Amino acid sequence: MKTQLQIVPIGDGQSLKVKAYEALKAAIMQLNIYAPDAELRLDERALSARFGVSRTPLREALSQLDQEGLVHIVARRGIYIVRKTKAEILEMITVWAALESMAARLATKEASDEELAGLHDLVDSFSGDALAQKLGEYSDANIQFHQAIIGLSKCRLLDQMTERLFFHVRAIRQRTIVERDRARRSIVDHKEIVAALEARDTERAERLVREHTLKLRDHVDRFVDID
Amino acid sequence: MKTQLQIVPIGDGQSLKVKAYEALKAAIMQLNIYAPDAELRLDERALSARFGVSRTPLREALSQLDQEGLVHIVARRGIYIVRKTKAEILEMITVWAALESMAARLATKEASDEELAGLHDLVDSFSGDALAQKLGEYSDANIQFHQAIIGLSKCRLLDQMTERLFFHVRAIRQRTIVERDRARRSIVDHKEIVAALEARDTERAERLVREHTLKLRDHVDRFVDID
DNA sequence: CGGTGGTGTATGGTATACCAAAAACCACGC
DNA sequence: GCGTGGTTTTTGGTATACCATACACCACCG
Numbered sequence: 001m002k003t004q005l006q007i008v009p010i011g012d013g014q015s016l017k018v019k020a021y022e023a024l025k026a027a028i029m030q031l032n033i034y035a036p037d038a039e040l041r042l043d044e045r046a047l048s049a050r051f052g053v054s055r056t057p058l059r060e061a062l063s064q065l066d067q068e069g070l071v072h073i074v075a076r077r078g079i080y081i082v083r084k085t086k087a088e089i090l091e092m093i094t095v096w097a098a099l100e101s102m103a104a105r106l107a108t109k110e111a112s113d114e115e116l117a118g119l120h121d122l123v124d125s126f127s128g129d130a131l132a133q134k135l136g137e138y139s140d141a142n143i144q145f146h147q148a149i150i151g152l153s154k155c156r157l158l159d160q161m162t163e164r165l166f167f168h169v170r171a172i173r174q175r176t177i178v179e180r181d182r183a184r185r186s187i188v189d190h191k192e193i194v195a196a197l198e199a200r201d202t203e204r205a206e207r208l209v210r211e212h213t214l215k216l217r218d219h220v221d222r223f224v225d226i227d
Numbered sequence: 228m229k230t231q232l233q234i235v236p237i238g239d240g241q242s243l244k245v246k247a248y249e250a251l252k253a254a255i256m257q258l259n260i261y262a263p264d265a266e267l268r269l270d271e272r273a274l275s276a277r278f279g280v281s282r283t284p285l286r287e288a289l290s291q292l293d294q295e296g297l298v299h300i301v302a303r304r305g306i307y308i309v310r311k312t313k314a315e316i317l318e319m320i321t322v323w324a325a326l327e328s329m330a331a332r333l334a335t336k337e338a339s340d341e342e343l344a345g346l347h348d349l350v351d352s353f354s355g356d357a358l359a360q361k362l363g364e365y366s367d368a369n370i371q372f373h374q375a376i377i378g379l380s381k382c383r384l385l386d387q388m389t390e391r392l393f394f395h396v397r398a399i400r401q402r403t404i405v406e407r408d409r410a411r412r413s414i415v416d417h418k419e420i421v422a423a424l425e426a427r428d429t430e431r432a433e434r435l436v437r438e439h440t441l442k443l444r445d446h447v448d449r450f451v452d453i454d
Numbered sequence: 455c456g457g458t459g460g461t462g463t464a465t466g467g468t469a470t471a472c473c474a475a476a477a478a479c480c481a482c483g484c
Numbered sequence: 485g486c487g488t489g490g491t492t493t494t495t496g497g498t499a500t501a502c503c504a505t506a507c508a509c510c511a512c513c514g
Contacts, residue, residue: 014302043494053468054469056283057469075242075496076496077496078495079496091382095388098329099322102321102325244498282499283497286467306465
C-alpha cells in the first residue's frame with residue numbers, strides 16, 4: 001500500500017467539481033492513512049496545479065469531503081486527511097449493524113426468490129476457496145455480501161447511508177490482525193443469514209445480521225490496533 | 228406557516244459560509260415547502276445580495292445543503308428546495324427506526340439510572356396535558372423524546388445521522404392528518420419503552436422502539452397526503 | 455396562423471485576484 | 485545559547501469578473 005497520494009488523471013465527469021471530488025476520493029482510498037509516514041496534509045494550491053483546475057471547484061470538492069468526514073479543513077491551518085479513531089470506527093460498525101439488520105428485515109419481505117437465490121450463489125462461490133484467499137480479498141467479498149443484503153431491502157436510503165460507512169471500514173482492514181478461523185466462521189454466519197432470508201424469517205434474519213456485524217465490531221475492538 | 232422564504236439577518240458564526248448555511252437552513256425549515264404556492268426556487272445572486280456576501284461562500288453553503296438533500300442544484304437551470312416524496316419520507320422513518328432501535332439497545336447498557344430517571348420524567352411531564360396540546364407541539368415533544376433515547380446510547384454517530392432525518396420528518400408534520408387517539412397511544416408506547424430501558428431489557432427495548440417508530444411509518448403512509 | 459431558427463438573457467460553473475490570520479522564520483538582545 | 489519581538493510567508497476565506505449552456509423570446513418563413 002502506497003503512503004503517498006496517487007493522483008489519477010481526472011476522467012470524464014459532469015463538472016470539474018465532481019471530477020475533482022472523485023479523483024480525490026479515489027486517491028484517499030488508495031492511501032494507507034494509518035501508515036506512520038502517510039502524507040495526511042493536502043494543499044489547495046498544489047492540488048489545483050496538479051489537477052489543472054482552479055481552486056474554486058477543487059475547494060467545493062474538498063468541502064464535500066470535509067462534510068463526509070474524509071478530510072478535515074481548518075481555517076488558515078491546513079487540510080488534513082482524517083484518521084478515524086478506533087472509537088469512531090466502532091461506532092460506524094455499530095450503526096452499520098443497525099442499518100443492515102433493518103435491511104435484512106425488509107429483505108425478507110421485499111426480495112424476490114430469484115434475488116435471494118443470487119445471494120445464495122454469492123455465498124457458495126466463496127465458501128469453497130475463501131480460506132485459500134488472502135484476507136484482503138475476503139474482506140472485499142465480505143463487504144460485497146453485506147451490500148447485497150442492503151440492496152435487497154429495496155431501500156435506497158439504506159444504500160446511501162451505508163456507503164460512507166463501508167468506505168471507512170474498508171480503510172482499516174489492513175490494520176486487522178489475521179485471525180485464522182474468522183473467515184470460515186464468517187461464511188457459516190453468512191449461510192445462516194441466507195437461510196433465514198429464504199425462509200422469510202424476518203425476526204431471525206434481523207437478529208443474525210445484527211449479531212454477525214456486532215461480532216465484527218468486537219473483533220475490531222480486540223484485534224485492530226490504531227490510535 | 229409562511230410560504231415565502233424568511234431570511235433572518237446573518238448572526239455570528241465562524242465563517243460566512245457557516246453563517247449562510249445556518250441562515251438558509253433556518254429559512255428552509257420555516258418554509259412550508261408543501262404549500263402549493265411555496266417559493267421553491269432560489270437564486271444565487273439574489274441571495275448573495277440579500278445576505279450581503281459574495282456568491283462564493285453562499286455557493287459553498289448551498290452545495291452543502293445540496294449534499295444533505297435539502298436543495299437540488301441543477302447546472303445552468305436553478306437551485307430548488309427539495310420536496311421529499313412520500314416514498315422518501317417513509318424510507319427516512321424506516322432508517323430512523325433502525326437507528327433508534329439500536330440506540331435503545333445500547334442505552335440499556337450505557338445509560339445511567341439517573342439518565343433513565345430523567346427520561347422517565349420527560350415522558351410523565353407530557354402524559355398529563357399532552358392531549359390538550361396542539362398536535363404540532365406534541366410532535367416536538369415526541370421528537371425530543373426520541374432524540375433523548377438516541378442521546379442515551381452514547382453513540383455520537385447515531386446522533387449525527389438521525390439529526391438530518393428528523394429535519395425532514397419535522398417538515399411534513401403539518402401535513403399529518405390529526406388522528407385523535409394517536410397522541411395518547413403514543414404516550415403509552417413511550418412509557419413501555421422507558422420501562423424496558425429501566426429494566427435493562429435490551430431485546431424488549433429494541434423491539435418496542437422499532438415497533439413504535441414503524442407504527443409512525445404506517446401512520447404517515449396512511450394519513451399523510453403529499454406527492 | 456403555426457412552426458422554426460436565431461439571438462438575447464438568465465444562471466450555475468470556473469478562474470483569479472485579494473484578504474486576514476496563523477505560523478514560520480530571523481534578527482536582536484540578554 | 486536562549487528567549488523574544490517583529491516581519492515574512494503560507495494558507496484557507498472571500499470577492500469578483502468571465503464563461504458556457506439552457507431557456508425564452510421574437511422575427512421570419514411556409
